[in-house]
Amino acid sequence: MSEQDQSNEQQKLVLTNVSKTFGTNTVLNNLDLSVPAGKSLVVIGGSGTGKSVMLKCILGLLEPDTGSILIDGQESVKADPKVRGDFMKKFGMLFQGAALFDSLKIWENVAFGLIHGQGMDKKQAKAIAIEKIIAVGLKPEVAELFPAELSGGMQKRVGLARAVATSPEIIFFDEPTTGLDPIMADVINDLIVEQVQGLGATALSITHDMASARKIADYVAMIFEGQIIWKGRVEDLDHSGNPYVEQFIHGRADGPITRRVA
Amino acid sequence: MTTSATQPDQQTQKKTGPIDWGLDFFALIGGGILNFLAAVGRLGGFAGRSVMHCFSPPFYPSQFMRQLTDIGYYSLPVVGMTALFTGMVLALQSYTGFTRFNAESAIAGVVVLSITRELSPVLAGLMVAGRVGAAIAAEIGTMRVTEQIDALRTLSVNPFKYLIAPRVIAATLTLPILVLVGDIIGVYGGYLVSVNSLGFSAASYLTQTWDVVTRMDIVSGLWKAGVFGFIVAIMGCYHGFNSARGAQGVGAATTNAVVSSSILILIFNYLLTQIFFS
Numbered sequence: 001m002s003e004q005d006q007s008n009e010q011q012k013l014v015l016t017n018v019s020k021t022f023g024t025n026t027v028l029n030n031l032d033l034s035v036p037a038g039k040s041l042v043v044i045g046g047s048g049t050g051k052s053v054m055l056k057c058i059l060g061l062l063e064p065d066t067g068s069i070l071i072d073g074q075e076s077v078k079a080d081p082k083v084r085g086d087f088m089k090k091f092g093m094l095f096q097g098a099a100l101f102d103s104l105k106i107w108e109n110v111a112f113g114l115i116h117g118q119g120m121d122k123k124q125a126k127a128i129a130i131e132k133i134i135a136v137g138l139k140p141e142v143a144e145l146f147p148a149e150l151s152g153g154m155q156k157r158v159g160l161a162r163a164v165a166t167s168p169e170i171i172f173f174d175e176p177t178t179g180l181d182p183i184m185a186d187v188i189n190d191l192i193v194e195q196v197q198g199l200g201a202t203a204l205s206i207t208h209d210m211a212s213a214r215k216i217a218d219y220v221a222m223i224f225e226g227q228i229i230w231k232g233r234v235e236d237l238d239h240s241g242n243p244y245v246e247q248f249i250h251g252r253a254d255g256p257i258t259r260r261v262a
Numbered sequence: 263m264t265t266s267a268t269q270p271d272q273q274t275q276k277k278t279g280p281i282d283w284g285l286d287f288f289a290l291i292g293g294g295i296l297n298f299l300a301a302v303g304r305l306g307g308f309a310g311r312s313v314m315h316c317f318s319p320p321f322y323p324s325q326f327m328r329q330l331t332d333i334g335y336y337s338l339p340v341v342g343m344t345a346l347f348t349g350m351v352l353a354l355q356s357y358t359g360f361t362r363f364n365a366e367s368a369i370a371g372v373v374v375l376s377i378t379r380e381l382s383p384v385l386a387g388l389m390v391a392g393r394v395g396a397a398i399a400a401e402i403g404t405m406r407v408t409e410q411i412d413a414l415r416t417l418s419v420n421p422f423k424y425l426i427a428p429r430v431i432a433a434t435l436t437l438p439i440l441v442l443v444g445d446i447i448g449v450y451g452g453y454l455v456s457v458n459s460l461g462f463s464a465a466s467y468l469t470q471t472w473d474v475v476t477r478m479d480i481v482s483g484l485w486k487a488g489v490f491g492f493i494v495a496i497m498g499c500y501h502g503f504n505s506a507r508g509a510q511g512v513g514a515a516t517t518n519a520v521v522s523s524s525i526l527i528l529i530f531n532y533l534l535t536q537i538f539f540s
Contacts, residue, residue, distance in 0.1 A: 056412075059412075059415070059416055060415070061412050061415060061416075085418060088415070088416060088417075088418040089418055091416055092416075093413070093416040095409045095412070095413060096409070097408055097409060099408055099409040099410050099412065099413040100410075100413075101405075101410055101413070102404075102410075112417050112419070113417040113418065116320075116322075116417065116418070116419045116424070117417050117418030117419060118418075162417075166417075172416075
């Protein structure tokens, strides 16, 4: 039913038969996934199941071996640099460790995409950057500090401000709450929902934090051994009928997902 | 049953035969050569791509100015000190050797030719490889490990243009200037020792220096310096850009950058000397 709901909606992002192998290790194995426009899809799954590789393939940081990735109906696999550049202008990304540029001040980090990606005037970009810094709950004085002077939670907020500064159409979140205390994680989740809804953007997140998934998702998909094994509305997560999903969301050691210890 | 029990023994005997050892040995050498050629290919591709991005927009002047300061200005003390003491030692060593043949008058010439042709460019190159090459590899390696390079790409900025090109251009342009300063300081070091300790007349030392040195001696050193600057920046960027994960990966990238650029400087010094003076 949920898949039918999705198929009726316009798809912003469609992955079909995407595979990626490193040496003899197949990380993505004919993966299919679609993200409806204006919705938030969260991909859950354990470590090493291919979540990050999938995200990097969509972002063009890795080239899939086979398969198709359509962004607004346009093929992005093996796209020429100009087309890839156009795709990049639609994207915003919050990295797991925030990935702020150490040598730049906070406002320069937030304004980076505006200045260098969009060619905006520095003064105007700084004004927007400070606006975004305030929007993620930081004081404007933070703008003049360097990333090393901020806590992990503050860095995540700055990373979020940078991800939304260019008003992207699609925002990616890589483990947005990893390494944060539960309260700060919830604050970041609220900010993500607020910013994504404010922009009317499509969001694709990867996480293994179920509280985060429940808070920010319209749809949830589960990845296992490089394939999407279940997807549905977030409301259906607790009665998915899928033993893999049930084991994962309840964090049980017993079940079809086994962890080999070398 | 008997057959299956004896087969492994026969296989073991076969494997340890002299012919198999020989084949293993050649396979090892062949594998090593293939790996080396693959590494050269990767490095060549990286260098070619870097050069291409040096000449195509967009350019990042603020990044270039920052690198110019980091690579050029902050290397000045270490290059200057190296040149000064090298010139001083050269004058002393030449004096102790040349007095045996009553050839003290050649000291000024030996100092200026050694400094401008060889010692200033090579030592400056090696010092900059240690100081700047390591810093470039560590900075870019850390950016790789902390996903800052991926972040650049997602912000529509090409890391080759933003990170690599400014460093390559700055190092290639500043090393000749550093070497020119090193030439002057090195010759002055020889002058200081010769005039103050060895009893040379200041005027005759300077005259002999001026008479011996030609434009080619200085220009060849500056060309070498440009090539060495390029090598230091490319090796630092290459190893940093391809750094493995973790602190160990960045550490290895830094070591590899310094070692490989130092070796390449020595190899290219020979090749360039052959081209300029053969």
